[in-house]
Amino acid sequence: MRVYYDEVFKGHETVQGHPENPRRLDYAVEGAKEAGARFVAPRARNDVIQLLEAAHRREYIKYVEDLCNLGSLTELDGDTWISPGTCRAALTAISAILDALDSREHSYILARPPGHHAGKSGRALTAPTQGFCIFNTAAIGALYGDGVAVVDIDVHHGNGTQEILYDKDVLYISTHQDPLTLYPGTGFPDEVGIGRGEGYNVNIPMPPGTGDDGFKRVLDEVVMPVLKQYGPKALIVSLGWDAHREDPLANMGLTLNGYRYAIKSLLGLNVPTVFLLEGGYNFQILREGSKMLVMEVEGLGYSPPEERSSSDHRAWSKLSNTLAEVKAVHSRYWRL
Ligand SMILES: [Zn+2]
Numbered sequence: 001m002r003v004y005y006d007e008v009f010k011g012h013e014t015v016q017g018h019p020e021n022p023r024r025l026d027y028a029v030e031g032a033k034e035a036g037a038r039f040v041a042p043r044a045r046n047d048v049i050q051l052l053e054a055a056h057r058r059e060y061i062k063y064v065e066d067l068c069n070l071g072s073l074t075e076l077d078g079d080t081w082i083s084p085g086t087c088r089a090a091l092t093a094i095s096a097i098l099d100a101l102d103s104r105e106h107s108y109i110l111a112r113p114p115g116h117h118a119g120k121s122g123r124a125l126t127a128p129t130q131g132f133c134i135f136n137t138a139a140i141g142a143l144y145g146d147g148v149a150v151v152d153i154d155v156h157h158g159n160g161t162q163e164i165l166y167d168k169d170v171l172y173i174s175t176h177q178d179p180l181t182l183y184p185g186t187g188f189p190d191e192v193g194i195g196r197g198e199g200y201n202v203n204i205p206m207p208p209g210t211g212d213d214g215f216k217r218v219l220d221e222v223v224m225p226v227l228k229q230y231g232p233k234a235l236i237v238s239l240g241w242d243a244h245r246e247d248p249l250a251n252m253g254l255t256l257n258g259y260r261y262a263i264k265s266l267l268g269l270n271v272p273t274v275f276l277l278e279g280g281y282n283f284q285i286l287r288e289g290s291k292m293l294v295m296e297v298e299g300l301g302y303s304p305p306e307e308r309s310s311s312d313h314r315a316w317s318k319l320s321n322t323l324a325e326v327k328a329v330h331s332r333y334w335r336l
Pocket residue numbers: 154155156240242278279280
């Protein structure tokens with residue numbers, strides 16, 4: 001497995017005490033190293049700006065560039081910051097995903113800033129902020145690649161990715177905590193895409209406390225069946241470690257066992273898969289999760305140092321209702 005990392009990703013700075021900070025990468029890199037990962041430095045590419053414009057409006061790109069050039073740490077909104085190193089980091093992340101897709105190998109991109117909340121003009125859909133994101137690396141990769149599907153298992157809905165891909169026949173599946181209980185407040189089952197994109201946007205909101213057993217149902221009953229029918233030639237996984245029960249920002253209740261099941265299921269598709277770091281704010285989980293991912297991909301076998309978690313009765317029955325709704329809405333497009 002290739003692990004893309006460069007020090008420039010730490011050049012994106014946020015305000016003191018911010019959960020999305022450069023130290024996250026130190027822990028993730030350490031975990032990947034413990035697993036014996038092969039590190040690759042992303043190279044600069046000439047086509048990045050052109051591809052950036054396929055996903056974002058020119059005015060927004062210019063606005064971000066201007067903020068990068070201010071020479072000081074600047075607040076873009078209540079959650080999101082831009083520093084002098086932000087543009088270089090964000091553009092290098094895009095280079096990395098393009099190279100990863102070209103390589104046709106399984107890859108893990110350890111980059112910042114994250115991207116899945118960044119919409120065409122920055123703030124996506126009805127979100128109050130950009131949620132730490134600048135440019136949408138996953139969506140840009142999806143638009144660049146041939147026959148790519150995006151699976152987003154970050155605990156937050158990838159509202160930016162949805163917005164950018166909404167009228168495209170590029171499959172986007174997002175599993176996330178119930179938007180009534182968590183930022184960004186979108187990601188309901190009836191958001192299915194429009195025009196050519198109708199049926200290619202699949203949202204599965206999960207109640208807080210879903211746990212590993214509930215997440216397994218989501219994967220087995222919706223995510224994997226839809227993916228198999230779509231038949232992607234490559235996969236981009238927006239990988240946030242923030243659905244873990246020890247994450248400070250959410251309440252999904254997963255353990256690394258739940259993540260491991262997802263990783264193994266997705267690898268079972270046997271297509272080149274790019275795991276792209278999005279959220280995840282517990283340093284130890286970033287380290288251990290990254291180690292687990294590399295070991296799973298390399299076939300080294302890894303046993304998470306924690307017991308599997310399960311849904312409480314209330315979460316389980318709520319999840320059952322949601323899955324029934326998702327299947328009812330999407331049975332027009334997929335055999336579920
Ligand atoms: Zn997140």
